[in-house]
Amino acid sequence: MLVHSRTGKWTAWALFALLFVPLFALPLLVIVAASFSTHWSGAFPSGPTTAHYTAAVRGESLQALTTSLVTAVTASLVALTIGTWAALASAAMGKRGRRILDALFMLPVAVPSVVVGLAVLVAFSQPPLLLNGTRWIVILAHTVLVTAFAHQSVSAAIRRLDPMYEQAAASLGARPSYVLLRVKLPLLLPSLNAAAGLCFALSMGELSATMMLYPPDWLPLPVLIFTSTDRGSLFTGSALAVVLMTATLLALLAVSRIRTRASFR
Amino acid sequence: MASAVRLAAPAATDQEPGPSPRTSRSIPAWVWALPPVAVLALVFLYPLALVVQESLAPGAYADVFASASFRDALVTTVWLAVASTAGCLVLGFALALVIAFVPFPGGKAVAKFIDVFLSFPSFLITLALLFLYGTVGMANGVWTDVTGDATGPFQFLTTPWGVLLAEITYFTPFVMRPLLAAFSQLETAQLEVASSLGARPLRIIRQVILPEALPALAAGGSLVLVMCLNEFGIVLFTGAKGVTTLPMLVYSKAILESDYAAACVVAVVNVALSVGLYVLYRGVSRRAGA
Numbered sequence: 009m010l011v012h013s014r015t016g017k018w019t020a021w022a023l024f025a026l027l028f029v030p031l032f033a034l035p036l037l038v039i040v041a042a043s044f045s046t047h048w049s050g051a052f053p054s055g056p057t058t059a060h061y062t063a064a065v066r067g068e069s070l071q072a073l074t075t076s077l078v079t080a081v082t083a084s085l086v087a088l089t090i091g092t093w094a095a096l097a098s099a100a101m102g103k104r105g106r107r108i109l110d111a112l113f114m115l116p117v118a119v120p121s122v123v124v125g126l127a128v129l130v131a132f133s134q135p136p137l138l139l140n141g142t143r144w145i146v147i148l149a150h151t152v153l154v155t156a157f158a159h160q161s162v163s164a165a166i167r168r169l170d171p172m173y174e175q176a177a178a179s180l181g182a183r184p185s186y187v188l189l190r191v192k193l194p195l196l197l198p199s200l201n202a203a204a205g206l207c208f209a210l211s212m213g214e215l216s217a218t219m220m221l222y223p224p225d226w227l228p229l230p231v232l233i234f235t236s237t238d239r240g241s242l243f244t245g246s247a248l249a250v251v252l253m254t255a256t257l258l259a260l261l262a263v264s265r266i267r268t269r270a271s272f273r
Numbered sequence: 274m275a276s277a278v279r280l281a282a283p284a285a286t287d288q289e290p291g292p293s294p295r296t297s298r299s300i301p302a303w304v305w306a307l308p309p310v311a312v313l314a315l316v317f318l319y320p321l322a323l324v325v326q327e328s329l330a331p332g333a334y335a336d337v338f339a340s341a342s343f344r345d346a347l348v349t350t351v352w353l354a355v356a357s358t359a360g361c362l363v364l365g366f367a368l369a370l371v372i373a374f375v376p377f378p379g380g381k382a383v384a385k386f387i388d389v390f391l392s393f394p395s396f397l398i399t400l401a402l403l404f405l406y407g408t409v410g411m412a413n414g415v416w417t418d419v420t421g422d423a424t425g426p427f428q429f430l431t432t433p434w435g436v437l438l439a440e441i442t443y444f445t446p447f448v449m450r451p452l453l454a455a456f457s458q459l460e461t462a463q464l465e466v467a468s469s470l471g472a473r474p475l476r477i478i479r480q481v482i483l484p485e486a487l488p489a490l491a492a493g494g495s496l497v498l499v500m501c502l503n504e505f506g507i508v509l510f511t512g513a514k515g516v517t518t519l520p521m522l523v524y525s526k527a528i529l530e531s532d533y534a535a536a537c538v539v540a541v542v543n544v545a546l547s548v549g550l551y552v553l554y555r556g557v558s559r560r561a562g563a
Contacts, residue, residue, distance in 0.1 A: 031364075032442065039400060097309065120543050124317070131323050
């Protein structure tokens with residue numbers, strides 16, 4: 009449309025491929041390739057092996073994966089509950105109240121994750137709430153970090169919601185709780201699913217706050233990837249990274265399937 | 274966390290009589306906002322206030338501001354963030370232009386791939402760059418194979434340039450997404466008219482597309498700027514002692530040196546920078562309608 013000549017089109021596409029392939033496609037391919045090899049001293053990896061994967065689904069690595077999954081699921085569910093509640097409450101408030109509430113819940117996005125980690129560490133290493141050294145401090149920090157994203161996407165969905173539905177239900181005599189449970193929440197279900205997927209993916213890959221907080225017995229997968237690459241085991245790290253990416257993608261895929269089923273309602 | 278769970282658990286059950294015109298007559302709407310705000314205050318605002326309080330320890334600010342490592346980190350953080358943002362804007366604009374206006378088979382798949390790319394953690398990029406441009410990586414391997422030299426010429430990974438490359442790679446999709454959304458709303462007839470009146474592609478980009486894309490560029494750019502200022506994983510995985518940014522300094526002061534007062538001072542500076550910029554971003558993106 010922009011370029012009509014044949015050569016012009018091909019030049020644009022060649023330029024696109026030249027930028028896109030080495031910058032975006034190659035990094036992911038390289039990690040997958042490295043995870044299946046034992047050496048990389050030339051142009052290409054050598055020594056094909058699946059040993060990194062057999063190690064990745066055992067012992068410490070398997071424990072890190074379940075740690076990450078449990079953390080991500082717990083943090084996403086709690087964040088989704090708090091974020092949705094706040095979004096529903098702010099939608100019912102006046103313009104000023106809504107702006108204050110939205111700003112409060114958006115704040116964790118702007119604050120660096122490392123600082124969120126530091127703040128949680130400082131606050132919960134002292135009485136009355138002593139959580140330092142337990143798994144709860146990691147889950148708490150993840151919840152704080154993803155709540156903002158849950159709130160953001162749910163409140164965007166509430167703004168797009170047609171008020172006719174709830175008005176119609178209310179005019180037919182439905183109680184407010186009935187309107188919320190049977191009209192509003194079902195209409196919001198696709199957005200809630202999308203928000204859950206987003207929260208899960210963010211929590212699975214969270215490293216910054218986790219590095220400040222993790223206790224020795226609650227080691228999420230990103231931390232394990234860091235410690236193994238830091239030790240020099242780049243190939244083990246790649247295999248773990250592929251496991252992390254696959255787990256995230258599978259969860260996102262499952263969530264998007266629920267979404268398509270929900271949109272039939 | 275136990276308390277957060279306890280506070281959050283009733284959320285599922287208490288949510289039923291949610292906000293509505295009818296309850297607002299008996300219970301004002303702001304009462305419904307109290308429980309989530311209370312949770313947020315306990316797990317986020319109170320800890321943040323403690324950080325500010327801790328940073329006010331006598332002499333902490335003077336000590337940190339006087340140290341060379343802090344000033345270096347501040348300068349490195351800001352120039353890396355500004356340079357990465359500029360790189361992301363140029364690259365994102367160019368790539369989005371091709372996807373939107375020079376369509377090719379598979380363009381939809383590329384746009385999907387970008388969405389997926391966004392859901393991966395940033396440190397994977399640095400890990401990949403180690404295999405691509407590391408001392409024994411692909412690029413150096415090709416070089417030594419071809420020329421027979423003992424070492425390759427690509428030794429930039431542990432310098433700020435390696436961090437810059439990783440940040441541009443990781444954050445460019447964050448610019449492309451709003452741009453693609455803006456481009457899909459652009460009236461293509463405008464382009465056809467401009468083209469039929471004899472405007473060449475570069476002129477169409479400058480005079481028709483760029484003005485339409487400016488709000489999306491501003492919104493995407495300021496978001497990326499904030500995220501670059503806050504980026505930690507990329508710098509940590511680079512493992513370079515020469516590259517210290519503010520988040521890295523917070524981590525090393527708090528965890529490696531156990532100097533919490535200094536860590537809190539650096540944290541306050543970093544938060545002031547990022548939140549200031551984020552307020553700007555919200556203003557810009559609200560005007561852009563994004």
